[in-house]
Amino acid sequence: PSIRKFFAGGVCRSNVQLPGKVVVITGANTGIGKETARELARRGARVYIACRDVLKGESAASEIRADTKNSQVLVRKLDLSDTKSIRAFAEGFLAEEKQLHILINNAGVMMCPYSKTADGFETHLGVNHLGHFLLTHLLLERLKESTPARVVNLSSVAHHVGKIHFHDLQGEKRYSRGFAYCHSKLANMLFTRELAKRLQGTGVTTYAVHPGVVSSELVRHSFLLCLLWRIFSPFVKSAREGAQTSLHCALAEGLEPLSGKYFSDCKRAWVSPRARDNKTAERLWNVSCELLGIQWD
Numbered sequence: 001p002s003i004r005k006f007f008a009g010g011v012c013r014s015n016v017q018l019p020g021k022v023v024v025i026t027g028a029n030t031g032i033g034k035e036t037a038r039e040l041a042r043r044g045a046r047v048y049i050a051c052r053d054v055l056k057g058e059s060a061a062s063e064i065r066a067d068t069k070n071s072q073v074l075v076r077k078l079d080l081s082d083t084k085s086i087r088a089f090a091e092g093f094l095a096e097e098k099q100l101h102i103l104i105n106n107a108g109v110m111m112c113p114y115s116k117t118a119d120g121f122e123t124h125l126g127v128n129h130l131g132h133f134l135l136t137h138l139l140l141e142r143l144k145e146s147t148p149a150r151v152v153n154l155s156s157v158a159h160h161v162g163k164i165h166f167h168d169l170q171g172e173k174r175y176s177r178g179f180a181y182c183h184s185k186l187a188n189m190l191f192t193r194e195l196a197k198r199l200q201g202t203g204v205t206t207y208a209v210h211p212g213v214v215s216s217e218l219v220r221h222s223f224l225l226c227l228l229w230r231i232f233s234p235f236v237k238s239a240r241e242g243a244q245t246s247l248h249c250a251l252a253e254g255l256e257p258l259s260g261k262y263f264s265d266c267k268r269a270w271v272s273p274r275a276r277d278n279k280t281a282e283r284l285w286n287v288s289c290e291l292l293g294i295q296w297d
């Protein structure tokens with residue numbers, strides 16, 4: 001049990017309660033996102049589960065409602081692999097909510113075979129980075145109207161092996177599904193860094209998170225990882241344990257001066273040199289805007 005405790009990582013120690021606060025979490029029908037949603041609902045927030053499959057979302061939401069006695073757990077359709085769906089979600093949300101205090105960009109895909117999103121983006125880059133980039137852009141005014149507000153981006157320790165290949169961003173010349181995931185997680189880091197810079201003085205802050213090695217559906221595309229996760233299961237975090245760093249970044253008081261930083265086990269963690277490169281961060285921002293056809297100064 002003590003080894004188990006060691007690998008469980010840090011625990012979010014914040015006592016902040018959230019009555020009257022509004023939260024959006026992407027991909028919160030399973031895994032880390034679902035457990036993050038459960039805890040935020042327990043603290044009284046109105047929680048929007050933004051997910052691809054509304055039926056699966058409803059099943060998670062009814063479980064969370066029953067568990068937390070919070071009826072304000074709502075499900076809305078969001079497919080990050082389709083910018084039309086992202087725009088429709090944002091439009092619906094902005095029409096029904098006057099405030100947004102916490103946005104958790106949690107959804108992700110890992111090691112899927114080469115495929116493209118509805119808009120023709122390589123899937124890892126399209127879902128993990130560009131989808132959340134567009135979503136944040138569309139919801140930013142609400143966040144700014146609801147300060148203090150936070151954006152939490154789920155990255156990964158895998159960002160250390162990622163690289164941004166501007167000459168082959170979509171992996172059309174060379175594709176490795178393992179590296180494609182790492183590149184997209186580096187993009188999450190660079191997005192957080194650049195976003196923090198651009199949000200200075202607005203009251204909206206942002207953080208990147210490595211949740212740990214967590215038992216979830218993320219590894220479903222890789223037989224080898226499924227096997228490894230099983231063999232090493234005593235050292236793999238539960239989804240609840242994996243949610244702690246997201247919760248810490250969403251809730252901990254006094255975190256504002258650390259906007260743009262990277263956290264693991266509820267504390268600052270080491271960032272790869274590539275994820276500290278301001279020029280790449282700025283260039284990726286501009287290229288992302290171009291790909292999505294948006295203006296975001």
Ligand SMILES: NC(=O)c1ccc[n+]([C@@H]2O[C@H](COP(=O)([O-])OP(=O)(O)OC[C@H]3O[C@@H](n4cnc5c(N)ncnc54)[C@H](O)[C@@H]3O)[C@@H](O)[C@H]2O)c1
Pocket residue numbers: 026027028029030031032033050051052078079080081082105106107108109110127154155156157210211212213214215216217218219
């Ligand atoms: N599990 C780990 O060990 C681990 C490690 C490092 C980082 N992460 C990150 O944590 C986050 C959560 O992952 P998880 O482990 O809970 O995995 P998970 O597979 O259980 O959850 C990911 C969620 O994203 C959703 N999703 C996938 N594609 C989507 C799309 N196109 N539109 C909307 N939603 C979509 C899935 O339906 C699912 O609900 C991911 O960003 C992942 O990269 C996980």
